[in-house]
Amino acid sequence: MKNFDELKSAWKKETPPAALQYEEAKKRADHYRSSHVRKRLLSIGMLSAVIVVFVLILLNYEAKYITTPLGLLLAGVAIVCAIGWETVLIQFLMKPIDMQADSKTFLTYWQTYQKRVEWAQKTGISLYFILLSLGLSLYLFEFANRDWRYGVFFYLVTGAWILFNWFYFRPRVIKKQNQKTRALMEDAERLASQLEE
Amino acid sequence: MTFEEIYREYAAKIYRLCMAYVNDRDMAQDLTQDTFATVWEKLATFRNESAIGTWVYRIATNKCLRSLEQTTRIKRTELPPQLSEPPEAAHGEEMITRLYQCIAGLEEVERIIISLELEEVPQAEIATIVGISEGNVRIKIHRIKNKLEKKLKEYEEF
Numbered sequence: 496m497k498n499f500d501e502l503k504s505a506w507k508k509e510t511p512p513a514a515l516q517y518e519e520a521k522k523r524a525d526h527y528r529s530s531h532v533r534k535r536l537l538s539i540g541m542l543s544a545v546i547v548v549f550v551l552i553l554l555n556y557e558a559k560y561i562t563t564p565l566g567l568l569l570a571g572v573a574i575v576c577a578i579g580w581e582t583v584l585i586q587f588l589m590k591p592i593d594m595q596a597d598s599k600t601f602l603t604y605w606q607t608y609q610k611r612v613e614w615a616q617k618t619g620i621s622l623y624f625i626l627l628s629l630g631l632s633l634y635l636f637e638f639a640n641r642d643w644r645y646g647v648f649f650y651l652v653t654g655a656w657i658l659f660n661w662f663y664f665r666p667r668v669i670k671k672q673n674q675k676t677r678a679l680m681e682d683a684e685r686l687a688s689q690l691e692e
Numbered sequence: 693m694t695f696e697e698i699y700r701e702y703a704a705k706i707y708r709l710c711m712a713y714v715n716d717r718d719m720a721q722d723l724t725q726d727t728f729a730t731v732w733e734k735l736a737t738f739r740n741e742s743a744i745g746t747w748v749y750r751i752a753t754n755k756c757l758r759s760l761e762q763t764t765r766i767k768r769t770e771l772p773p774q775l776s777e778p779p780e781a782a783h784g785e786e787m788i789t790r791l792y793q794c795i796a797g798l799e800e801v802e803r804i805i806i807s808l809e810l811e812e813v814p815q816a817e818i819a820t821i822v823g824i825s826e827g828n829v830r831i832k833i834h835r836i837k838n839k840l841e842k843k844l845k846e847y848e849e850f
Contacts, residue, residue, distance in 0.1 A: 499837060506789045506810040511707040512721055517699050521732075523725050593731050594754045595747060598804070599823030601754045682760045689801035692829050 538578070545575050559637055566634025573626035576619065602687040609680045616672045624665050628657040695732055703728070705811050712807040713756040715796035716773045723759060727752040742820060749813065749821045753804050776806065785839055794843040799838060805829065806836045 513519070526603035553564050557590055592604050639646035693701075693773050706727050711720035738747060795803055801822065809817045815833070819826040 502791060502840070503810055503812070505791045506708065508810050509708050509711060509788050509792070511704050511724070512717065513720055515703050515707055515724055517696060520699060520703065520725055520728050521695075521825070522728065593756075594751050594758075595734060596754070597821060598753050598757060598822030600822075601750075601757065605758070627771070679761060686757055686800055686829060690822060690824055692824065 501660065520674065524665050541578055542575055545571065560640070561631040562636040566630045567634070569626050569630030569633065571630075573630060576626070577623050599687070599690050602655050602683050602690070606680055606683045606687070608675050609683065613676045613680075616676065617669050620665055620668050620672070624657075624660055628653075628660070631657075695728075695735055698731060698735075698744060698748060699728055700720065702748050709718065709749070709804070709807040710756055712792060712795045713800065713803050715792050719759070723752070723755050730755070734777075735832065743758075743817070745813070746817055746820050749808065749817075753821060756804065757800065765766045790844070790847055794840055794847060797843055798839060802832070802839070804838045805832055806840065809833050824828055 549567060552567060556564065556567075558564050592608050593601065596604060632650075635649050635653060639649045693821065703724065707720055707724045710723040710727075711717065714720055726739065727748070731748055734751075738744070742750075795806060804817060805822065808821065809815075813821070815829045816826050818833075819829045822829070824832075
């Protein structure tokens with residue numbers, strides 16, 4: 496290949512595969528749309544199921560103290576947040592990336608978006624552990640109150656479990672989730688630098 | 693323009709752009725289909741602020757840039773080429789394979805710009821697609837052509 500015109504002619508010889516025939520593409524576009532809707536519905540369905548289960552427990556359980564249903568409620572909220580945080584809440588709270596923007600603007604959006612995702616993941620996980628720990632502590636109050644020895648035992652075990660989660664599991668989960676986000680941010684930064692004048 | 697008209701006009705062009713970006717036929721096919729899934733989804737909201745071609749190319753380039761989300765790193769085919777050339781490549785396909793391999797050795801944004809240039813998209817439109825000035829596009833194209841020429845020469849000499 497000696498000149499650019501030769502390159503152009505070689506370039507145009509690359510033909511798309513049969514799967515890119517219009518009819519196939521149309522089918523895929525329809526499938527894409529319906530699977531997107533299905534995924535959303537599934538997440539919403541799961542969330543609703545968890546909420547229904549907790550409401551039923553709250554309605555049917557006769558507790559001696561208000562702390563018991565309150566604890567259950569907090570733990571329920573924590574689980575709902577854990578299921579729905581990424582699939583529903585983050586997407587609901589954040590403006591989606593504009594795929595129709597020019598590359599430079601898109602990469603800026605993308606970096607901001609990843610930064611927000613990183614923050615949301617960190618906050619979401621911390622919130623999950625706080626709510627779950629608080630919920631569990633309140634829930635145990637009624638049982639711990641029956642006998643002070645049980646109380647000390649329950650709270651020691653629960654306290655140790657909470658501390659272990661907070662200082663061991665939480666940072667690990669955050670690190671794992673943020674690893675991908677961070678790699679994407681670095682990529683976006685590298686790509687943006689390629690567009691500099 | 694209807695979706696079908698847009699598809700028939702741009703599918704092959706977008707496929708080549710994606711192919712140059714990822715140098716993998718299956719991935720290029722997926723990216724092309726994803727691009728048109730977005731075109732299909734957003735067509736009703738297309739506001740005619742830019743030409744339809746610019747709009748479709750923008751979606752495709754952003755899909756390519758975002759493909760890093762699916763694969764942590766896009767496969768980059770570096771020279772020497774004989775190590776990465778598919779053994780089944782027919783003689784007529786050799787030139788195309790060689791060209792795409794050389795393009796795959798460029799930086800990501802360079803791959804996009806040269807693909808648009810090879811597709812004969814006017815430089816002013818390329819500037820609108822990637823979001824840089826026309827002057828910068830001209831300089832970049834000049835540099836990319838030199839790089840590509842050098843890569844092809846190395847390939848031929850090998």
